[in-house]
Amino acid sequence: xxxRYDYLVDLLNEANYNYYVLDNPTITDQEYDKYLxxxxxxxxxxxxxxRSDSPSLRVGGEVIDEFQKIKHALPMLSLSNVFNENELxxxxxxxxxxxxxxxxxxxLKIDGLSVSLHYEKGELVTAATxxxxxxxxxxTHNAKTIKSIPLKLKKKIDIExxxxxxxxxxxxxxLNEERKKKNQPLLQNTRNAAAGSIRQLDSKIAAKRNLDxxxxxxxxxxxxxxxxxxxALDFMRNLGFKVNENNRLVGNIKEVIExxxxxxxxxxxxxxxxxxIVIKVNRLDQQRSLxxxxxxxxxxxxxxxxxxxxxxxxxxxxxxxxxxxxxxxxAVLDPVIVMGSTISRATLHNEDYxxxxxxxxGDIVSIRKAGDVIPEVVEVKKERRTGIEMPFQxxxxxxxxxxxxxxxxxxxxxxxxxxxxxARLSEAIIHFVSxxxxxxxxxxxxxxxxxxxxxxxxTVVDIYYLEDHRKDLTLLEGYGDKSIDNLVDAIERSKENxxxxxxFGLGIPHVGSKTAKLLARRYQxxxxxxxxxxxxxxxxGDIGETIAKSLIDYFSDSKNQAIIQELKKAGVNTSYxxxxxxxxxxxKDKTFVLTGTLSKLSREEAKVKIEDLGGKxxxxxxxxxxVVIAGENPGxxxxxxxxxxxxxxxxxxxxxxxxxAEK
Numbered sequence: 001x002x003x004r005y006d007y008l009v010d011l012l013n014e015a016n017y018n019y020y021v022l023d024n025p026t027i028t029d030q031e032y033d034k035y036l037x038x039x040x041x042x043x044x045x046x047x048x049x050x051r052s053d054s055p056s057l058r059v060g061g062e063v064i065d066e067f068q069k070i071k072h073a074l075p076m077l078s079l080s081n082v083f084n085e086n087e088l089x090x091x092x093x094x095x096x097x098x099x100x101x102x103x104x105x106x107x108l109k110i111d112g113l114s115v116s117l118h119y120e121k122g123e124l125v126t127a128a129t130x131x132x133x134x135x136x137x138x139x140t141h142n143a144k145t146i147k148s149i150p151l152k153l154k155k156k157i158d159i160e161x162x163x164x165x166x167x168x169x170x171x172x173x174x175l176n177e178e179r180k181k182k183n184q185p186l187l188q189n190t191r192n193a194a195a196g197s198i199r200q201l202d203s204k205i206a207a208k209r210n211l212d213x214x215x216x217x218x219x220x221x222x223x224x225x226x227x228x229x230x231x232a233l234d235f236m237r238n239l240g241f242k243v244n245e246n247n248r249l250v251g252n253i254k255e256v257i258e259x260x261x262x263x264x265x266x267x268x269x270x271x272x273x274x275x276x277i278v279i280k281v282n283r284l285d286q287q288r289s290l291x292x293x294x295x296x297x298x299x300x301x302x303x304x305x306x307x308x309x310x311x312x313x314x315x316x317x318x319x320x321x322x323x324x325x326x327x328x329x330x331a332v333l334d335p336v337i338v339m340g341s342t343i344s345r346a347t348l349h350n351e352d353y354x355x356x357x358x359x360x361x362g363d364i365v366s367i368r369k370a371g372d373v374i375p376e377v378v379e380v381k382k383e384r385r386t387g388i389e390m391p392f393q394x395x396x397x398x399x400x401x402x403x404x405x406x407x408x409x410x411x412x413x414x415x416x417x418x419x420x421x422x423a424r425l426s427e428a429i430i431h432f433v434s435x436x437x438x439x440x441x442x443x444x445x446x447x448x449x450x451x452x453x454x455x456x457x458x459t460v461v462d463i464y465y466l467e468d469h470r471k472d473l474t475l476l477e478g479y480g481d482k483s484i485d486n487l488v489d490a491i492e493r494s495k496e497n498x499x500x501x502x503x504f505g506l507g508i509p510h511v512g513s514k515t516a517k518l519l520a521r522r523y524q525x526x527x528x529x530x531x532x533x534x535x536x537x538x539x540x541g542d543i544g545e546t547i548a549k550s551l552i553d554y555f556s557d558s559k560n561q562a563i564i565q566e567l568k569k570a571g572v573n574t575s576y577x578x579x580x581x582x583x584x585x586x587x588k589d590k591t592f593v594l595t596g597t598l599s600k601l602s603r604e605e606a607k608v609k610i611e612d613l614g615g616k617x618x619x620x621x622x623x624x625x626x627v628v629i630a631g632e633n634p635g636x637x638x639x640x641x642x643x644x645x646x647x648x649x650x651x652x653x654x655x656x657x658x659x660x661a662e663k
Contacts (some may be wrong), residue, residue, distance in 0.1 A: 014026070103250065122153040189337070246263070327405060401422065403416050438494040592625075
């Protein structure tokens with residue numbers, strides 16, 4: 001019996017390897033099913049002989065209570081991104097500046113989720129997600145159901161490998177056909193489908209999803225006597241891992257670009273989704289020489305494909321009201337999938353934008369995600385017009401309260417001037433709790449809208465008395481005692497925020513987060529800021545008459561004064577808790593632009609240090625820029641600084657100047 005059992009395990013594992021890794025079936029599906037049934041029968045009758053690499057484990061069945069955390073022995077770093085040929089050439093130039101003439105390995109960037117696999121004596125022990133790069137989640141029970149992940153290697157070896165779990169395009173299509181018949185929500189894309197499948201507590205669900213996995217990285221290749229990344233890929237392939245056959249070793253950056261051009265054309269013909277090309281220096285000694293930044297390896301980067309554009313019909317144009325009363329036209333679209341997400345709305349910004357693009361209701365329009373995030377209308381396909389399209393007409397009254405809209409001279413936007421407009425009030429609360437303002441975790445846009453409509457929150461002050469409604473909240477779906485406790489804790493923590501968050505959160509027109517911080521540092525308390533005169537405010541650099549007038553108008557309003565008093569009464573801090581500005585001549589009244597990745601401190605930390613010494617930071621390079629600070633992968637800002645002959649500091653120079661100034 002044991003001899004027959006071992007024969008069946010080896011036979012079926014070999015069949016799995018040939019089918020799922022080599023794409024070369026050696027037995028029929030019927031034969032596989034017959035042998036698997038025989039194997040499972042033996043295991044039921046003789047459980048003591050079950051092997052850890054039994055293909056019966058692929059069927060699933062293990063159910064866990066929750067995902068455990070796993071700390072990675074070596075961090076799973078992400079890659080820097082490049083978006084065009086110029087940035088690719090800059091990546092190559094930085095490597096060549098180090099005296100390295102590199103060969104590159106080009107790999108397809110699989111659109112899935114990263115996984116780390118640990119083996120001891122050749123047997124799979126744990127599988128973990130990337131998580132935050134340091135700590136991931138244990139998904140071993142689900143990884144075992146993926147037939148391209150070997151349960152047992154061809155050598156009894158201790159090893160960690162990393163790869164990408166993904167779902168094939170046809171698998172998603174089949175899955176969605178089944179879900180449609182059951183009236184279940186359709187899965188949007190292969191990446192989300194794979195991620196959702198691998199995070200199931202019940203491994204039977206993951207097993208039914210037919211996930212796949214490519215292995216592409218060996219964290220410690222030199223431990224195995226390897227000298228190149230290409231050798232590492234071959235080494236992992238020979239151990240039984242599925243390694244993508246589309247990888248290619250090339251001699252220079254010109255051949256990298258040729259590879260990208262080729263795969264861009266072939267992209268739609270692949271049986272899996274890719275969202276770019278990964279480029280790695282091949283020689284391991286050169287990788288070690290180049291090293292790492294705080295976040296990225298310097299010897300690798302990812303070329304991201306340009307934003308995808310699709311066509312759809314613009315069915316209507318509706319109008320929304322923001323917290324300042326600004327009216328925004330929005331396109332209502334026939335739902336269409338763009339970059340894996342279903343898009344049915346897109347902003348049209350303002351009246352001038354719509355008229356300039358000659359957008360009409362009924363038009364066929366091109367949609368894309370700006371920066372692969374925000375949906376926008378790119379252009380109208382005027383050649384597709386039929387003559388029944390309806391011209392755009394800007395509204396004259398607020399769609400919520402009916403107030404007559406106003407368009408200020410010299411501005412493109414229309415405004416609802418009714419301060420008590422319901423839409424403005426709810427948007428103001430949403431802004432108040434947002435990340436850059438009071439940062440109250442758990443109060444998202446939808447929840448604010450629900451609480452506003454239910455009467456629990458009418459102004460920002462009511463947020464701090466939400467616990468008074470605890471009994472009512474527990475009756476709502478999804479609001480148990482624990483979730484309410486977490487929300488109350490987040491609200492309490494927000495009371496301790498520094499003044500600049502409160503100033504920004506109040507939603508004073510024209511006062512952004514940077515201006516709020518400038519004012520908080522200058523006046524130290526909200527009371528002092530409220531007493532500031534127009535003449536005093538306009539003397540502050542970067543304030544100007546528009547912001548000064550807005551501040552005076554806001555703090556002169558008795559309703560705003562009452563809200564501020566109520567916030568103080570609720571325990572909200574109104575003092576600046578940050579560092580005082582100690583001006584230094586190197587930084588005072590100078591404008592700095594940060595570009596690229598800094599390795600010794602984050603970009604936000606760098607901005608704080610500059611501002612603490614009296615300097616200003618900007619996101620764009622202009623003639624007014626004093627210094628550009630360039631980290632790794634600096635991009636177009638670096639090039640513009642060169643053209644404008646603006647001084648450029650590298651990170652080492654910046655740190656040295658900082659240290660001298662701080663002394």
